[in-house]
Amino acid sequence: MPVLTSPDIANKFKEKWLAVFPEDQAAGFDAAPLDDSLTSLHWLQNFSILSADPERPSHGCAGPGCPSSQQLLFLKRLGFPRAGTESPSSPPAGDTASAGMPLHPGSPVTSGSDSSTSAGPRFSACAHPASGFPHIPVQASPPAEVDYKTNPKVKPPYSYASLICMAMQASKQPKVTLSTIYNWITENFCYYRHAEPSWQNSIRHNLSLNKCFKKVPRQKDEPGKGGFWQIDPQYADMFVNGIFKRRRMSANHYSGGSGATQRQNKLVQGYHSVQNTCPYLGGKQKHLPSKNIKAIRSTVSPLLAMEANKADFLKGDFDLASVFDDVLSGNCSTFEDLDINTALSSLGCEMEVHGRQHAAGVARWCGDALAQSQHLGQHQSYGYLDLSAASAECPVGMGELHAPQQLHHPLQRHPHLDQDQLLQGQQHLQHFDEAAALFPEQPGEAGLQPWDEIKDEAIPMSLDQGFGLYEGFFTEMQPWERAETYL
DNA sequence: GTGTGTTTATTTCCGT
């Protein structure tokens, strides 16, 4: 199922990839050129840091959430730290903590070394049944493993934010109470069972202060104390003047493979604290002064050159990597935050990209027409746009714009745009399509309305998955920055 | 009273 819409892109990717990693030619790329399961990245949707765990038995790893060895290699190439590499220690497999937390978190002592310095290789037990490739060697876990569930003496190397996130993930609920978080932590980390209760204060402090976490007030008819907490699915300040403002990230994330800091390693490769992507700004209401945006962006990501490259962006020099970065970096677990706003705002339109909680009926699936192509076995984008907002500012009807691939893009509703604007929009959306094509929809019901897919159950990548994904991806470096070099 | 939530201040660790 080739999903890269453009064969040229796929071939180009392959060429550059092999130029950099010629060993892959012999390793199977030649025999199985661009494994569909790899190029489609479909599996990536279901990939989680859990499924990447090299110690998981293969029989538990053959599902859609388990990348093949080739895929693991791909992730590894991209800098995904847990793609078959180190596997620090852990709560034991099978304990309740394993649901929503890494099985092998790093220990304070042993996780300081990165994968390059880890012990000798071993073979991944996780291989795609159809990959046809031998198991790839992966790094062994540090010699000393700590069972945090039973060892009361060793403080888990996780930041409080990480603990909170783990608890939230493990709960499988969209929102959790403070006591749920407490319970999960004490249940899974013996240290906190015996520690002074001050850590609970820290948890509360973190919840309040960390922008990552969002409080959901308890309904009046809901009994109990306090509200609920969830990982904030969206950031209202993602767009400033039409420019996507990424959340602040540690510069360490962009310092390359060897730049992973000791602290980061200490805080667990692959499950590093959310603060790096979810800023700990000392106040949820605080917004970064606009005058600092540029400076911040300059330290945040090379991909943020997007702002400076806005003109190029609109000319069609779409930064695919930035799309991935956008999608995978922040809170968005779905692909709802694809940065179409920038381009559209330049067209005099504004579209609000909403979280999945946005009231139904107002928004439309941004790829609403792309859904049509889905029925043709093609692709679909994720996310949805508030076209009511757009239409308010761009009161237009169906235009004559011929969107790529005969699709009816939202832009088609804007016939008053001049040719240049339409062309720009076309180009943008074409790239948007291509980007979206890298994340194909899971098979959906025939006739399913795009809007219907906004339901949580239909979100192709769960919050958990997304969280695990972006956390892993941004732990050590900017894999998509590397990825784009192959395009 | 207890649990929850917010805020401020301080300390520690670490990278630059």
Added chain:
DNA sequence: ACGGAAATAAACACAC
């Protein structure tokens, strides 16, 4: 030395 991130401690307010 400096700054950032995180941890820690504490005070306070509020709801149940």
